Amino acid sequence: MPNEAAPPTLRSKRSLTLRFNIPITKTARFWDDLREGKLVTTKCEDCGKLSFPPQADCPNCSSANSTWVDLGTEAELLTFTYVQITPTSFVDHDPYVVGIGRLKNGLSVLAWMEGADHTKLKPGAKLRLEARKDSEGGPYYVFVAAP
């Protein structure tokens, strides 16, 4: 019966490590600009639909005519959480606060909230989106409290 003395199991000898080569050809500009400290996204030239995350094909009218525009950096906090139990691949990180912020153009972004204290945060807080690089030079973006 379950939950009593642990029954025998056979531990597999074959381990499996997965790392993915994720194609970013169609959104390379986003990562290139982010590395330079700039935040951009895509806008459909035919119907004007803005997208974040950036995407080459318009989800509204299916046009492939997209152009790059500034994403903007001023945001308002919609919601947040403090991730205390982190996944295996984040075990070397301290716990982090994640928030979703809405930008002036109506797009929302999910990102870490650098320097945030979750016990003092409230939805509605004013935020700024900023570019960062990790220890290996990989670009990412964070929210910080707006001054």
Place this chain on the structure above:
Amino acid sequence: MRNVAIVGIGHSKFGRRTDVDLAELAFESIKGAMEDSGAEKKEIHNVTLGSAGGWYEESLPAVLVNEYAGFEDVGTMRVEAACASGSAAVRSAYLSVASGESEVAMAVGVEKMTEVDTLTSVELMGRSGSYLWEFENYGMTFPAYYALYAVAHMNRFGTTEEDMARVAVKAHHYAAMNPLAQFQKEITLEKALSSQVVSWPLKLYDACPITDGSAAVVLASEEAARRLTDTPIWIKGMGFSSDSANLSKRADFVGLRATVDASRKAYSTAKIAPKDVDVATCHDCFTIAELMAYEDLGFCAKGDGAKLIREGQTEVGGRIPVNVDGGLKAKGHPIGATGVSMMVEISKQLRGEAGGNRQASIKNGIGLVHNVGGTGHYCYVTVLSRSK
């Protein structure tokens, strides 16, 4: 479309089942459902398996399970709709019978989640969204996604951590009466509130456990059902819907749009209203999810979920008993098995076989299964009835 009934139900013990492998675990439910239905193995034309997979060693679970159970030449597939894979399997088998393709079909849900370590399970579930934009740099977890909803709901409607803890206390109360549930002990409000923070404001007792388990149902056409059973439970309506992969694309975080849409479709097909439902299983992977489900399914007005649990309206004897089998929270949540387990529970309730203090009072003969995949990424709502 033809009428389709559930004519057989099977359910394994849920928990940390290191005593069985995937096929052995699935077979516990298959055997139970076959025996309950009285159907012959050769009558089963279609076996659909719901299983999310990734945490067990097998890549082709459907054929492996069929081989173990001795099903030969059956049409089969594994379906995935995250935590709603079980409902997706039932839907597939249902359509096979409803369309006239099969007279008798089976849906099986199975998950074996404890073969990898807990944090690897946390990792695999955290990747259930839009990987590159939510996980790669930001390490989202399944509790973290629902915590985003909890914070927004608390902020908008004044829902409290205590309100959420009440859902956990109710779940453990009923699980303690359900021998198949993972947890067999009651908990106090204080214990729930003082448990470790997983992703604030959600704590350990706000979260469903990591579970191994299986469940199965045999579905039959009206003609086959009349031959096989005196207590058919009819599938009166199934609604399904979905929402964005990336949470940041959603308009707000106080309810699941997929639930609202799927339930509207199910009520409309079954020609019923929320008030007609005698008993329900709601997808309470986290306590906040149950409170939002009350609202999104129309059991109360938006924002009144906490009021419903405070008043005890979702207990046996209340206006609409919910998850009186212990729910995902305390019965356990073997991802692919959960939707089928819910069908089994509501069938038991409508047959009057839930037993003891778990049996809800059945007035209209109508029960509801609400099964969410991911963080409202998928939703399946099924209306079951004693009459066709």
